[in-house]
Amino acid sequence: MSGAKVLASALAFAFMAPLQCPAQSQEAFDVASVKVNVTGGRGGYPGLAPGGQRFTATSLPLVALIMLAYNVTPGRISGIPGSFTTELYDIEASCDHPIEQEQALRMLQTLLAARFKLVLHRETKEQPIYALVVAKGGPKFHDSPEGSTPARQRTGRGFMYNSATMSGLTLVLSQQLDRPVVDKTGLTGRYDFTLEYAPERVGRGAAEGREAAPNPDGLPSIFTAVQEQLGLKLESQKGPIEFIVVDHAEKPSAN
Numbered sequence: 001m002s003g004a005k006v007l008a009s010a011l012a013f014a015f016m017a018p019l020q021c022p023a024q025s026q027e028a029f030d031v032a033s034v035k036v037n038v039t040g041g042r043g044g045y046p047g048l049a050p051g052g053q054r055f056t057a058t059s060l061p062l063v064a065l066i067m068l069a070y071n072v073t074p075g076r077i078s079g080i081p082g083s084f085t086t087e088l089y090d091i092e093a094s095c096d097h098p099i100e101q102e103q104a105l106r107m108l109q110t111l112l113a114a115r116f117k118l119v120l121h122r123e124t125k126e127q128p129i130y131a132l133v134v135a136k137g138g139p140k141f142h143d144s145p146e147g148s149t150p151a152r153q154r155t156g157r158g159f160m161y162n163s164a165t166m167s168g169l170t171l172v173l174s175q176q177l178d179r180p181v182v183d184k185t186g187l188t189g190r191y192d193f194t195l196e197y198a199p200e201r202v203g204r205g206a207a208e209g210r211e212a213a214p215n216p217d218g219l220p221s222i223f224t225a226v227q228e229q230l231g232l233k234l235e236s237q238k239g240p241i242e243f244i245v246v247d248h249a250e251k252p253s254a255n
Contacts, residue, residue, distance in 0.1 A: 027103060028110040029055065032093035034252040046091075052098035055108070057091040062116065062249065065089065069108040072244055073174045079120075079246035089252065101150065119248040127241055130177060130234040131184045132170050132226075139185075140231035141193035148190065157219060158196030165190055173234070176222055180241050185232060197225035 037059045046057035046068060057065065062084040063074055093111065112118040148163040161169075166188075170181040198219040219225070226232050 026110065027106045028114075029093035029107050030095050032111050032115075033091065034111070034115045035090045036252075037088040037090050048099070048101060048104055052100065053095050055091070055093045055104050057089070059088045059090060061085070061088055065091070065108065065112060066118075066120075066244065066246070069105055069112055070244055071105065071168075071171060072242075073171060073180070075174075076180070076241065076243045077246070078243065081246075081249055083251075084249065087251075115252040117248060117250040117253075118246065120244050120246050123243045123245055124240045125243060126238060128179045129237055129239045129241060130173070130179055130181045131237045131239070132166065132173065132181055133184050133233050133235055134186070135227050135231050135233040138231055139187065139191075140229065141191045144190045144192050148192070150190070155194060155196065158194060158225075160192075160194045162192050163190040164193070173222065173226070177234075181234065182237075182239055182241075193230055195225060195229055196220075197222040 039059075046055075046060065046064075048055050057068065060068075063077055063080055066072070066077055066080075067074060091108075091111070093107070095107075099107070144163040150163040151161075152164075153160045153162075166183045166185050170183045173181040196219060198221055220228065223234050226234055
């Protein structure tokens with residue numbers, strides 16, 4: 001699996017949990033194994049197994065694990081030692097009771113600190129952003145049924161999201177655009193929707209009306225799709241963005 005696809009698989013799991021970057025968590029898995037991947041297999045889709053007691057992440061680099069644990073895009077992570085650029089890791093962890101995805105991410109923070117001796121700090125910088133706001137006419141999606149399981153499924157032309165958060169959506173959009181996307185919708189629930197757009201990166205200024213390059217499938221630009229399909233809008237602004245800086249990391253300790 002390519003580096004971009006590995007990061008995308010990590011991003012997909014992070015999408016399902018509310019966007020947050022809390023202080024180092026003290027929650028921990030009951031049992032955990034961290035090993036260097038020696039099979040050369042593709043990066044697996046990380047997440048909780050049915051039942052909510054077992055978490056796995058296969059063939060992922062440290063940057064993807066940090067993305068998972070702290071719900072940030074790779075462009076907002078710096079300072080990872082060069083020795084970690086090619087090494088991939090397998091994680092198997094479990095709890096003696098069911099946990100939620102948000103808990104699994106906090107437990108992953110604890111695991112990275114314990115096994116990788118990961119130390120980090122945050123820096124806030126003012127920079128260009130896209131603000132995700134509600135467009136005229138309001139949202140075009142509905143609340144998820146209570147108890148729905150978060151999921152992302154590929155359609156013929158895009159993805160269908162179940163029980164997704166707006167903050168998670170901004171994380172996905174940030175990965176596709178030239179600047180971070182910040183949630184300013186005021187929508188705090190979980191929602192079901194489908195989003196289909198041209199899978200290409202767009203340049204600065206697209207939010208002001210310039211479309212992405214034509215594509216053979218006739219899909220709209222991400223800006224048009226967000227407005228027409230979701231009833232939201234991406235507006236060009238400036239704002240504070242938090243970055244994660246890795247101060248220290250070591251190869252994982254023995255299990």
